[in-house]
Each structure stands twice: as C-alpha cells, then as structure tokens.
Amino acid sequence: TWDSSSIVDEQVRAIREQVGDRRVLCGLSGGVDSAVAAALVQRAIGDRLTCVFVDHGLLRKGEAEQVRTDFVAATGVNLVVMEESERFLSALAGVSDPETKRKIIGREFIRSFETAARRIAGDRGVDLLCQGTLYPDVVESGGGDGASNIKSHHNVGGLPDDLQFELIEPLRALFKDEVRAVGTELGLPEAMVWRQPFPGPGLGIRIIGEVTRERLDLLREADAIARAELTAAGLDREVWQMPVVLLADVRSVGVQGDHRTYGHPVVLRPVSSEDAMTADWSRLPYEVIERISTRITNECPQVNRVVLDCTSKPPGTIEWE
Numbered sequence: 001t002w003d004s005s006s007i008v009d010e011q012v013r014a015i016r017e018q019v020g021d022r023r024v025l026c027g028l029s030g031g032v033d034s035a036v037a038a039a040l041v042q043r044a045i046g047d048r049l050t051c052v053f054v055d056h057g058l059l060r061k062g063e064a065e066q067v068r069t070d071f072v073a074a075t076g077v078n079l080v081v082m083e084e085s086e087r088f089l090s091a092l093a094g095v096s097d098p099e100t101k102r103k104i105i106g107r108e109f110i111r112s113f114e115t116a117a118r119r120i121a122g123d124r125g126v127d128l129l130c131q132g133t134l135y136p137d138v139v140e141s142g143g144g145d146g147a148s149n150i151k152s153h154h155n156v157g158g159l160p161d162d163l164q165f166e167l168i169e170p171l172r173a174l175f176k177d178e179v180r181a182v183g184t185e186l187g188l189p190e191a192m193v194w195r196q197p198f199p200g201p202g203l204g205i206r207i208i209g210e211v212t213r214e215r216l217d218l219l220r221e222a223d224a225i226a227r228a229e230l231t232a233a234g235l236d237r238e239v240w241q242m243p244v245v246l247l248a249d250v251r252s253v254g255v256q257g258d259h260r261t262y263g264h265p266v267v268l269r270p271v272s273s274e275d276a277m278t279a280d281w282s283r284l285p286y287e288v289i290e291r292i293s294t295r296i297t298n299e300c301p302q303v304n305r306v307v308l309d310c311t312s313k314p315p316g317t318i319e320w321e
C-alpha cells in the first residue's frame, strides 16, 4: 500500500535531484493532472517554476477563469496566460480527421509553449518542461512498455520530437486516484482535485467534424448544461466523466416550438471507471437524463436531439475521437 505523503516526499526529492538549480515550465490544462504535477514541482523548487496556461479556444465554459483564479489562489504560482484561440482555430480549419486534429493541437501547443518560454526566460531559457502524464496515458500512447498506440495523447504540450526541453513527469507512475490523493495532500481545493478528467485537445475532439467557433460555442453551452445538472444531482464523484459530443456533420429532422427543424444531435457519454483504461457506461437516473435533454434542446436551438451512449470501453473509447 502507498500513502500520499510518502509519494509527495519521494517525488519532491526526485524533482529536486532532476532539476538542480535549473528552471521549469509547466503547462496547465485546467485539469487535475497538470495542476497536481505543477503543485508538486512548486513544492520542490518554489518560484523557479513558471506555469503557462494556453487558452486554445477549445475549453469548456468557465475553465480559463478557474485556472486564472482558483489555482493561482491555492498555490501562489507564477502564471502566464497565452490567448491563442485564433491560431488554434485557423490551424484546425477544414480538418475533420481525429488523429490529424490531435496532431495539430499538439503542435500548436508546443508553439505556444516555446513562445511563452522565450517570453518568460528571455536569453536564459527554460530548461525543463513539466507534464502531468499519468501511467494510463503512457500506456495508451504506446510509450514506455510498447503497448499499441490507441490515441495520441496530448497532455498539454504533447510529446514532440523536436522539443528543446528536457521533460519532467512526476505523475508518470500514478493512477488518477493516487493523483487526487497527492493533490489533496498538497492542499489543492477540492473542486480542482475532484474535477472530472478533460482531454488536452479539449472540445476539439468532441466535435465530430470540422471545429469552428460557432460549433464550439454551441457545444460549450450544451456541455455546461449537462455538467450543471450532473452536479445538481450530486453525481460528480459517481460519474468518472461525461463527455458531451456534438455530431456536427449529422442532421436530423425535429420539431421545436411549432416548426420543423433540421438540427444536430448531441451525445451524452457518462462513464464510470477506475483509471480510464476500461469503463462502463453510467446508469444515470432517468430524471437526470431527462432534465439534461430538455434543457439542452430548449436552450440550444440548433440541437434537436439528445442521445445516450451506452457502450462500454472496450469496445468504445471514452472520447469519440
């Protein structure tokens, strides 16, 4: 059995050893993993850590604000925010293929990082890049133990071949529940530690089809409604995560108000899981599903159908792309 305070001690020691007197840059995604990784590095080396938050325009509602305020308030970390949605969206224009989207997003992340690193450190440079890579990410990206590549994971910054930074990945041997315990041990706020997982490529891989600003705005609204209802029902900890997916290239006929519509379906993908490597679809109470469905179709006029994904992983992955 492990305990979180000894993991913290051990990691702090390892980080100090790896970093020496150098400087570290850490990308924050808004998620638990990068927040805990950053908090660990900060515990180890203090203000020789600078965090970068890339707002790529693929975030959920309220996410950027959460990082700017809550995380900084909890840790007092140095934070640089890069406003990059224009660049990401133009790089993604016309692209529907999932792996291509992931590669583009990963590549643009690196550009943002390199720019941030130059801006922060000037001529001195930053030496190491901290990533919140977990054990399951290592396995699923085909790294480490030679497992097959299921999806290219881009944990804020991805793993570029041509990157000039040395990597530091303090969570590489941990599973999510261990990461949460470490986060709690480090004093991070509960809302952050228990936040449901959200992929680095963000809503970009939850729009099936081309990613556009209008589609993002639509999905952001639908997702915010679904999340609010899940929270209101007290199901946040029971459900591992609930991707909301916009089938942007699919249209179906509906009737809203007293006229015929030709809108898009939105998929709810609630799953329960221990580590995201396998998952079961969550049997949400019908009343909760009903409330989400009613609200989304009322409040998002372009959506005229809400469907439920009842597939386990395997065979389905958690995300649709």
Ligand code: XMP
Residues within 6 Å of the ligand: 140, 150, 151, 152, 153, 154, 155, 156, 197, 198, 199, 200, 201, 241, 276, 277, 313, 316, 317, 318, 319, 320, 321
């Ligand atoms: P899949 O879709 O492979 O997802 O069943 C497993 C878990 O990983 C998350 N995920 C990602 N997380 N970068 C991340 O940081 C990514 O590129 C990425 N792709 C998927 C997904 O949300 C789920 O929790």
